[in-house]
Amino acid sequence: MLGPNGAGKSTLLRVISGLHQPSAGEVLLGGRRTTGADPVDLARRGLCLIPEGRGIFPTLTVRENLWMMTYRGVSRAQVEERAVARFPRLGARLDQPAGTMSGGEQQMLALARAIVSEPAVLLLDELSMGLAPRVVADLYATVRAIADEHVTIIVVEQFAAAVLEVADTAAVLVDGRFVASGRPADIAGQLSGAYLGGASAPARDHASSGDGAR
Amino acid sequence: MTIETTSTPTAAGGPADQGGATSTTTAASGAAGVSRADQFRAEIATLRIRDPRARTELVLLRLGAALLVVGPLVSLIAYFVSHSTTNPLQQRDAIVIALIGVAVTIGGAAVFVRYSMAAFLRFWLARLLFDRQRPGA
Ligand SMILES: Nc1ncnc2c1ncn2[C@@H]1O[C@H](COP(=O)(O)OP(=O)(O)OP(=O)(O)O)[C@@H](O)[C@H]1O
Numbered sequence: 071m072l073g074p075n076g077a078g079k080s081t082l083l084r085v086i087s088g089l090h091q092p093s094a095g096e097v098l099l100g101g102r103r104t105t106g107a108d109p110v111d112l113a114r115r116g117l118c119l120i121p122e123g124r125g126i127f128p129t130l131t132v133r134e135n136l137w138m139m140t141y142r143g144v145s146r147a148q149v150e151e152r153a154v155a156r157f158p159r160l161g162a163r164l165d166q167p168a169g170t171m172s173g174g175e176q177q178m179l180a181l182a183r184a185i186v187s188e189p190a191v192l193l194l195d196e197l198s199m200g201l202a203p204r205v206v207a208d209l210y211a212t213v214r215a216i217a218d219e220h221v222t223i224i225v226v227e228q229f230a231a232a233v234l235e236v237a238d239t240a241a242v243l244v245d246g247r248f249v250a251s252g253r254p255a256d257i258a259g260q261l262s263g264a265y266l267g268g269a270s271a272p273a274r275d276h277a278s279s280g281d282g283a284r
Numbered sequence: 285m286t287i288e289t290t291s292t293p294t295a296a297g298g299p300a301d302q303g304g305a306t307s308t309t310t311a312a313s314g315a316a317g318v319s320r321a322d323q324f325r326a327e328i329a330t331l332r333i334r335d336p337r338a339r340t341e342l343v344l345l346r347l348g349a350a351l352l353v354v355g356p357l358v359s360l361i362a363y364f365v366s367h368s369t370t371n372p373l374q375q376r377d378a379i380v381i382a383l384i385g386v387a388v389t390i391g392g393a394a395v396f397v398r399y400s401m402a403a404f405l406r407f408w409l410a411r412l413l414f415d416r417q418r419p420g421a
C-alpha cells in the first residue's frame with residue numbers, strides 16, 4: 071500500500087488491527103466481519119501490527135523484547151530459537167538493550183518479534199524508515215520469505231521500489247481513498263500520476279520528493 | 285477492505301516444511317497439516333465481538349455512580365421508617381432495609397471504582413509505555 075504522507079495508510083492499518091473504530095465501512099478477516107473487535111483478541115488470534123517507527127521496547131534487551139511474544143503458548147526458548155534462526159545477527163545481541171542497536175537491527179527485531187508469534191496476518195508500517203537501501207532490500211527479501219510461508223502481509227511503504235519488487239498486489243491510497251490498485255509492475259508505471267493526480271496540494275511536494283528518492 | 289487469507293493446498297500436502305510450526309502452535313487444532321490460515325479462520329470465527337466497548341463501560345460506570353447515591357438514600361429512608369414507629373417488628377424491618385442500603389452502596393462503589401480506574405489505569409499504562417519508548421527512539 072503506497073501513498074503520500076497523510077493519505078491514511080497508518081490509519082487504515084490501525085483500523086484493521088482494531089485500534090481505531092472506522093466511521094464507515096467494515097473490516098473482514100478470514101471472511102468474518104471484525105469491525106469493532108478488541109485489538110487484544112485479534113492479536114491473540116494471530117493478527118500482528120508492526121507500527122511506524124519500530125514497535126520495540128528500547129530499554130529492554132533483545133531477549134526480553136522477544137519474550138514479550140510468548141503469549142501464544144510458545145516457550146521463551148522456542149521464541150529465541152526461531153528469532154535467531156531467521157535473523158542470525160540478533161543471536162549475538164540477545165543481551166543488548168534493543169534501543170542501542172542500529173536501525174536495521176531494530177527493524178529485524180521488530181520483524182523477528184512478529185514472526186515468532188506465528189501470525190496469520192502481518193501488518194507492516196514503513197519498515198524502511200531511516201534505513202539504507204541495501205538494508206531495506208534485505209528486509210523485504212525476508213518479508214517475501216515470510217509471505218511464502220502463507221502469512222498474509224500488508225505492507226505500507228514510501229520506498230516504493232523496494233516493496234513493489236516483492237509484492238503480489240499493489241494499491242495507491244490518496245486522501246483516504248484507493249486511486250489505483252493492481253499488479254506491482256503496472257502500479258510502478260502509474261505511480262507518479264497517481265500520487266500527483268489525486269493528491270491535494272499539500273501532499274504534492276511530499277510526493278515529488280518521494281519520486282526523487284526512487 | 286477485505287483481507288483474504290489464502291488457504292493453500294501445498295501447505296496441507298507438505299507438512300514436512302511446516303512440521304516445526306504446526307506442532308508448536310496449539311494443541312487445540314489437533315490434526316497435523318491444518319494450515320495456519322485455516323486455523324486463523326476458525327479462531328476468528330469464534331471471536332466474540334462486543335458492541336462498542338467504551339459504551340458498556342460507560343453504562344457500568346454510571347450504574348455504579350447511581351448505586352452509590354441510591355444506597356445511602358435507602359438507608360436514610362429506613363432510618364425515618366424506624367424513627368416514626370415504636371413497633372419493634374417494623375423497626376427490625378427497617379434495620380434490614382438499612383443494611384441492604386449499605387450493601388448496595390458498597391457494591392456501587394466497587395463497580396464505580398472498577399470502571400473509573402480501568403479507564404484511568406489504561407491511560408496511565410499507555411503513558412508509561414510512551415515515556416519509556418522515547419529516550420531510545
Ligand atoms: N485519530 C485521529 N483523528 C483525527 N485525524 C486523524 C487521526 N489519526 C490520524 N488522523 C489524520 O489522518 C490523516 C492520515 O494519517 P496517517 O497517519 O494514516 O497517514 P499516513 O498515510 O500513514 O502518512 P505517513 O506516510 O506520513 O505515515 C492525517 O492527516 C492525520 O492527521
Ligand SMILES: [Mg+2]
Pocket residue numbers: 079080081122195
Ligand atoms: Mg503512516
